[in-house]
Amino acid sequence: MEMQVVDGAREAFQSGRSRPLEYRKQQLRALHRLITEHQADIAQALKQDINRSMYDTSLFELIGLENDIKLAESNLADWAAPQPVKKNLSTAVDDVYIKPEPLGLALIIGAWNYPWALTLQPLIGAIAAGNAAVVKPSELSEHSARLLKELLPQYLDKEMYPVVTGGIPETQELLKQRFDHIFYTGNSTVGKLVMEAASRHLTPVTLELGGKSPCYIDKNCDIAVACRRITWGKFANCGQTCIAPDYILCEPSIQDRIVEEIRNTLREFYPEDPKTSPDYGRIINTHHFDRVMALMEGCTIALGGESDRSQCYISPTVLQNVLPHFRIMQEEIFGPLLPIVTVNDLSEAIHFINGREKPLALYVFSYDKKVINRMLMETTSGGVTVNDVMMHYTLNSLPFGGVGNSGMGRYHGKHTFDQMSHHRSCLIKSFAMESLNDARYPPLSVARVRKAKLVLQTRWCSCCSGMCVWAVISTVVAVGLLIALLVVLL
Template identity: 45%
Template sequence: MSGKVKACYACQRNGRLTCRRTRLGEPCLKTYPLECVDLLRRARVAFQAGRTLKENFRLAQLEAVVRMLEEHECDFVDALGRDLHKPRFETVMSELLLVKNEALYAFSNLKKWMQPQHVERNLSTTLDECLVVNEPLGVVLIAGTWSSPVQMCLVPLVGAIAAGNCAIINPSECTSHTSELLHRLIPLYLDNECFHVILAGASDLPEVVELKFDHVFFTGNREEGNRIAQAAARTLTPVTLILGGKNPCYVDCQCDIATTAQRLAWARFHNAGQSLVAPDYILCHADVKARLVQALKCCLMQFYGPDPRESRSFGRMVNLEIFNRTRDMLWRSGKVAMGGQVIEAEKYIAPTILTDVAESDPIMQQDVFGPVLPVLTVNNEDEAIAFINKQEKPLCVYAYSNNSKVISRLMSETSSGSFCSNDSILQSLMVALPFGGVGASGTGSYHGRYSFDTFSHRKSCLLRGTRFECVTYLRYPPYEDRNLSLMTWASTLSQKSQGWCQIL
């Protein structure tokens, strides 16, 4: 067989399962649920054989992830360039380095994470051993989104590997070149029985979920997340959902306008605005609105020049569906203060600032995955907090102010998956902080130790001997008042000395 030809298990439904082959560089055909049955079976056999349990195995797989990213950096840059017109700088910084940091952090801390955790004993377990053991869940499904197609697949995968699971990864069909690259590379670096890449479309994913995994980790929009959660519920499969949402950003009258504008412009317009964690709209104090809008205009000119279409630092919409939705919202909302140009043939939307935006405008009714930043006006932080709390709980809340009391109020009086003051997005990238949603923006969290915990079962273990039956016999029938009195007295002593009560 030619070296340029590789096997691809992708198939088409022609009454039965058929296999096809593709050439390197061509998008792989879809993987349908019938094929996933075999991959799931292979992964489950590998897990049940204990293949993933050893620390050395997990370390070797984490090391292989890092090696894959280092040896194929140019391939990832090329694939993301084809899919999203993503600049090399953004690919390396927000995709590859982030995954490498996660893998290296897990590599350095794995021994500590795997150790059983001893817990406080009570009077009746003084001579026993009470501990919590981290068990891998089994075979997990990781479904990534198109906005960060490498990061959203591989960061959860690092946690699944560290926790000792087998995994099936489903990259987004929207970023076909990146998905094909992961489909090709992962079998070359990771264990071929424990880790598999499938290419199921969004419409097929609920059917895949119903095949019964031990955990499903999904990143995407709320509509798809709702379908995934319903499919998982039918087999009682636990889920982690990292969903989108309209992330608000309050800009106070007491802030450094120039720095605020730079950080906001970077956060909103990197990756052409296609981000789950970017600020979705600004609630700007009326006293500084004009200055902020002007500063944002200056930043966009500095970042992308007079014609962002010619800039090597600005991306494109992932497909025409996202392009059309964003363009239609833009044209039907507010007033364009800067930008607004669109070219359908290139899936290009210029970095756009909207003013005079009303709460009822289309841009405020849907998640925005594009380079459009609506600016609304409020008179103080009270109005901003009230506005935020009227909406569904977002994935992120941002606040810019030099007044610590204002920051404290925004942080404590709103609810969101995460919070960041005087910057944006960074809280979602740190390995030491958990990241996830709340309410409508998702459930569960990941990054660093929190990824390990997400893919682990914390099993309670009590290791007892058979001594002191002279005490424990008090709990056995036939029940006597004298025995109850003795146990109550002993529990009272335990409560006084340890602050809690138990004697069994």
């Protein structure tokens, strides 16, 4: 079944129907209609999957999708246009440019925590770049997966953009097929399996993974505001966000203040009880519930700690005096647990961060520009936000992606288009100026190599006016004739 779907999508791509920009725009507009006409259905599916409120669905998924679609549609002509590059003397009268071309057939494997944004954002780029794509939503967010499979063929070209649902066996079968690009969002364990499968066909991959994103709070900052923003980022979607602050690093002197400010913020966000709040979510299933609960082993609970397995509910929980060897510090939490690890100073915090896998995101809160600059200069991560959390994700002008264990490749906005395109180098030569080619033809000599060095130096951009190009050529020719005349006369 999976093979037939893949073969059908590849055949549809090879028909050439996605080459015209107008076709791509039509598909993008259709995808936008799907989102706008079925917001209530999408919100209901997410309510069933993860107890997500309709407001959070709009905030965390749909607004970003609509923005990316509008951006792609309005800028597609510029993105897909040949890009002029600098020339040298030997190519002065030639056409030299980079032409973005479709890669072919992509496989998009979505994630369950944001099943619409993390599945459709890559699809937007695939459509804009002119690719076909097989869409595989996560089986864990089953209501969203079922709805996506129902709706997508009603709006998009169902041969070019088929949806395959199912679990691990279906995904494994898809990974046996040949694709021109694989886009996977999820954890690093599965990411390695995806990359291994892709290597059999030398298929390029984009891996959007995760990791333990640190959050350093400097004592010289507005701690109340810092904690308010961290509390939002950590407990939104019940902590199931790949760029949520995974743990806090701070000096011992401000740990109690941080706990108190988070307590005050939780009272503001969930005045009665998070369990009854429409704005607080649930863990995706009992398997992940048990995994998250086990991470608290040996930890001191400063706030929260309540749970209800029958509802997959875990309250917003803060753990203090957490030591580096604790289990909770060995893996990505992906749940509403916030450990606080104390460090003596900024240098120790930097050392702590650099001693672990490179995170998907890094957060630092400080008034001190020296502190901020040291964090930026002496650490590495997929992205950085200073004095806030997660907001770099909302800017489609910024590339989003990991580094090392947190992933490879990047997307959002034009970056998704570029990731899903082959940037083809094009040189359209003229038959003119053959005399310049003597420098590369045998028999070679010192003089010819010297001439080649002159001819092959990059000198100007191809967007320079023809008059300027011909002026340079005329000058070179005139100088050559003058030298030749002087040789004759002497």
